[in-house]
Amino acid sequence: MTDALPIGMFDSGVGGLTVLREVMRQLPGESTVYFGDTARVPYGSKSRDVITRFSLEIGQFLLQEKVKMIVVACNTASAFALPTMRQKFKVPIVGVVAPGARAALAATQSRRIGVIGTEGTIESQAYSEAIHYLDPKAEVFGQACPLIVPLVEEGWLEKPLALEVVKEYLTPLLTNRIDSLVLGCTHYPLLKNLLGQVTGPGVKLIDSAEETARAVGQKLREDKLEAPSGSSGAMRYFYVSDAPEKFEKIGRRFLGQELPAVKRVDIGSWI
Amino acid sequence: MTDALPIGMFDSGVGGLTVLREVMRQLPGESTVYFGDTARVPYGSKSRDVITRFSLEIGQFLLQEKVKMIVVACNTASAFALPTMRQKFKVPIVGVVAPGARAALAATQSRRIGVIGTEGTIESQAYSEAIHYLDPKAEVFGQACPLIVPLVEEGWLEKPLALEVVKEYLTPLLTNRIDSLVLGCTHYPLLKNLLGQVTGPGVKLIDSAEETARAVGQKLREDKLEAPSGSSGAMRYFYVSDAPEKFEKIGRRFLGQELPAVKRVDIGSWI
Numbered sequence: 001m002t003d004a005l006p007i008g009m010f011d012s013g014v015g016g017l018t019v020l021r022e023v024m025r026q027l028p029g030e031s032t033v034y035f036g037d038t039a040r041v042p043y044g045s046k047s048r049d050v051i052t053r054f055s056l057e058i059g060q061f062l063l064q065e066k067v068k069m070i071v072v073a074c075n076t077a078s079a080f081a082l083p084t085m086r087q088k089f090k091v092p093i094v095g096v097v098a099p100g101a102r103a104a105l106a107a108t109q110s111r112r113i114g115v116i117g118t119e120g121t122i123e124s125q126a127y128s129e130a131i132h133y134l135d136p137k138a139e140v141f142g143q144a145c146p147l148i149v150p151l152v153e154e155g156w157l158e159k160p161l162a163l164e165v166v167k168e169y170l171t172p173l174l175t176n177r178i179d180s181l182v183l184g185c186t187h188y189p190l191l192k193n194l195l196g197q198v199t200g201p202g203v204k205l206i207d208s209a210e211e212t213a214r215a216v217g218q219k220l221r222e223d224k225l226e227a228p229s230g231s232s233g234a235m236r237y238f239y240v241s242d243a244p245e246k247f248e249k250i251g252r253r254f255l256g257q258e259l260p261a262v263k264r265v266d267i268g269s270w271i
Numbered sequence: 272m273t274d275a276l277p278i279g280m281f282d283s284g285v286g287g288l289t290v291l292r293e294v295m296r297q298l299p300g301e302s303t304v305y306f307g308d309t310a311r312v313p314y315g316s317k318s319r320d321v322i323t324r325f326s327l328e329i330g331q332f333l334l335q336e337k338v339k340m341i342v343v344a345c346n347t348a349s350a351f352a353l354p355t356m357r358q359k360f361k362v363p364i365v366g367v368v369a370p371g372a373r374a375a376l377a378a379t380q381s382r383r384i385g386v387i388g389t390e391g392t393i394e395s396q397a398y399s400e401a402i403h404y405l406d407p408k409a410e411v412f413g414q415a416c417p418l419i420v421p422l423v424e425e426g427w428l429e430k431p432l433a434l435e436v437v438k439e440y441l442t443p444l445l446t447n448r449i450d451s452l453v454l455g456c457t458h459y460p461l462l463k464n465l466l467g468q469v470t471g472p473g474v475k476l477i478d479s480a481e482e483t484a485r486a487v488g489q490k491l492r493e494d495k496l497e498a499p500s501g502s503s504g505a506m507r508y509f510y511v512s513d514a515p516e517k518f519e520k521i522g523r524r525f526l527g528q529e530l531p532a533v534k535r536v537d538i539g540s541w542i
Binding site: 038039040041045046047049050146147149150151153154156159160161164165168241242243 | 309310311312316317318320321417418420421422424425427430431432435436439512513514
């Protein structure tokens, strides 16, 4: 059996486009509906309750758009809202945390793993739990990096102070002698070079986008939801809750190509 | 005539507490209801439409709490939402932009005025318009500083990179030979020392909190809404849309004293 319906994906903003990019690369025949919650971005500093409520509202919107699966392309929402979303919605739900945890364990030799992310992601211990579920002996060291997202959004990656910010966060983390570092926020892949400069070549950087796209492909095969192989071109839909032009402009860097028209939808009206 | 009802105030988060602090100092007999929209913070990067909608929702909430006046203790919301709020609500509405503009004009000698604020505040040209309304010959130079709010919230004011961030924003602005600088965001007063280091003593820093509290007092007198002078102690109420404990913790620095219990209210339910 196959299913031509699109895959739904969401993030608090543009970050999840790094996951979409990988899904488009690995599964080019799958249509996608992406939602960026730009009216309420960022998620990283907010509570489990509020992020769960936002995620349920967005899930509802995506289901109205007739998606066959929901990809939570946001680390904070994955850390907080997955169990509730799986209870409420019947379609399969794939997050970014479990794939990131798997990738980290595949990469590490010393089993000393660092995780950087938003305050919410780090405080939730979601990566720590996901890694320990697979390997109880691994040691996980987390570090919240709240300034990195605004730095990326400001486009200041080349400035000397970007390096200062990254050093400020990573220096204490590196004293734990980690050999792999999970980029636990979809904004961080854009800083990969800078992060690598600070960690040095002895630390592998784990970008969960690739592994998440792989998990999406596997789940589609398992549930027999793959797009028909002979189907004509995949469709791309983009929605945001605020400022579509700005999303198009910043989104390019994350998606690695131009975005088609982005529509604003009023999130208050779905409930 | 007098009115013992409280004054309503709101901001996207903790920043507006700098205005509340001044209101408490200048008008100690007035009770207050403060709302921080911590579920949707920040406002500075969002559109006029969305910020206007949020402001109307919060206004509605404050009116349910029976406030006699609404103080928009947020520069972005003042820049975007005041006209619509004044149309929809019958109570007097006081923003922070007009008082800041007046204070800048009182301070400047060269009539070359700098304004720093969020993207929304600067792009709206609200300060520029307010200043030109009072003095068409003044020259106004704006600079959006999106990284300053997260820097203040991270508590990194003493780190060398805070100085780097401030220099990055102010150096181009200072080439315009301004002699006064409006701190057009309620977070900025906490950075006053650092800003002064970069501007040097020749530039006066304008904090609109003080001037706004004065405008509130004046409006209360004009509309005969002052609290009865013999009334027993003023009441302080604090509400947020997310994470009350965090608000209490960060809020202290802005209010300059401990906060009483902060309650969370569910903003979705007012509409």
